[in-house]
Amino acid sequence: xxxxxxxxxxxxxxMAFPIVETAVAQTQALPGVSVDDKFIYYNEIIWxxxxxxxxxxxxxSNQNGTTLQVTVQTVTGSTVQLQKVLTLxxxxxxxxxxxxxxxxxxxxxxxxYAANLAAGGLLFPGSSELPYTINETSIRAYPDSYRETNHIxxxxxxSEGSSVAYSVMDLYFDKQTGICVEYFLKTVYTDTxxxxxxxxxxxxxxxxxxxxxxxxxxxxVNPTGNxxxxxxxxxxxxxxxxxxxxxxxxxxxxVIIALVAIIVxxxxxxxxxxxxxxxxxxxxxxxxxx
Numbered sequence: 001x002x003x004x005x006x007x008x009x010x011x012x013x014x015m016a017f018p019i020v021e022t023a024v025a026q027t028q029a030l031p032g033v034s035v036d037d038k039f040i041y042y043n044e045i046i047w048x049x050x051x052x053x054x055x056x057x058x059x060x061s062n063q064n065g066t067t068l069q070v071t072v073q074t075v076t077g078s079t080v081q082l083q084k085v086l087t088l089x090x091x092x093x094x095x096x097x098x099x100x101x102x103x104x105x106x107x108x109x110x111x112x113y114a115a116n117l118a119a120g121g122l123l124f125p126g127s128s129e130l131p132y133t134i135n136e137t138s139i140r141a142y143p144d145s146y147r148e149t150n151h152i153x154x155x156x157x158x159s160e161g162s163s164v165a166y167s168v169m170d171l172y173f174d175k176q177t178g179i180c181v182e183y184f185l186k187t188v189y190t191d192t193x194x195x196x197x198x199x200x201x202x203x204x205x206x207x208x209x210x211x212x213x214x215x216x217x218x219x220x221v222n223p224t225g226n227x228x229x230x231x232x233x234x235x236x237x238x239x240x241x242x243x244x245x246x247x248x249x250x251x252x253x254x255v256i257i258a259l260v261a262i263i264v265x266x267x268x269x270x271x272x273x274x275x276x277x278x279x280x281x282x283x284x285x286x287x288x289x290x
Contacts, residue, residue, distance in 0.1 A: 046197070
């Protein structure tokens with residue numbers, strides 16, 4: 001057996017192991033923000049009623065037109081710790097800290113999602129219990145840039161015993177960073193079925209790119225409770241680290257390398273085993289003298 005060929009095949013297999021480790025790590029969805037990144041939102045809660053005699057809650061007057069500043073404190077794998085400072089209309093502030101797990105979505109926040117998600121993919125790639133699918137990826141224009149923006153809508157009916165009759169979410173988040181750029185959540189409660197509360201968040205500024213001071217003019221915004229469900233993908237949606245079948249390219253390379261190495265070793269073994277033994281030539285008997 002050719003020892004050099006066997007050694008080369010073993011080296012190929014050893015080279016595949018770190019690539020496998022990298023490919024497995026890349027299957028986890030990760031955020032696209034860093035420590036000290038900031039994003040500031042305009043926040044409001046819109047109250048509506050089908051009954052003209054209804055009067056809106058008085059507490060909303062101090063919560064409409066508020067400012068929410070979010071700062072990234074730590075980033076550990078797929079988990080981000082955020083500090084939120086809400087400034088009310090009367091000038092008082094409310095500060096709290098929350099965790100955002102972008103791979104599984106178990107923390108339930110709406111401010112941050114995984115980076116580089118695409119239309120047709122899951123909003124939370126690591127969760128089978130939250131099968132929200134991204135409807136579309138479109139382009140939003142800003143003063144000095146164009147940003148790819150993911151859009152998702154979801155209708156939820158309240159569970160038995162819940163105070164929520166149903167809710168409708170309409171969400172837009174930046175594809176590259178994963179931060180929310182606009183969010184609507186319309187909620188109807190069981191005890192006031194004629195009334196609806198719609199929370200609206202809109203990004204006003206961030207250190208990551210220049211955001212227009214004008215209200216968003218995206219034609220897809222639909223906080224009325226009848227969101228569109230079309231799905232579309234631009235030609236640039238395919239991630240460069242993923243094959244068209246959804247298999248990471250690094251893992252595909254590993255499989256090819258391993259198959260080549262196995263075929264080489266197997267071929268050498270078959271060749272060695274099937275090689276005929278050399279027969280010793282018998283000397284010709286001496287010719288008799290005539």
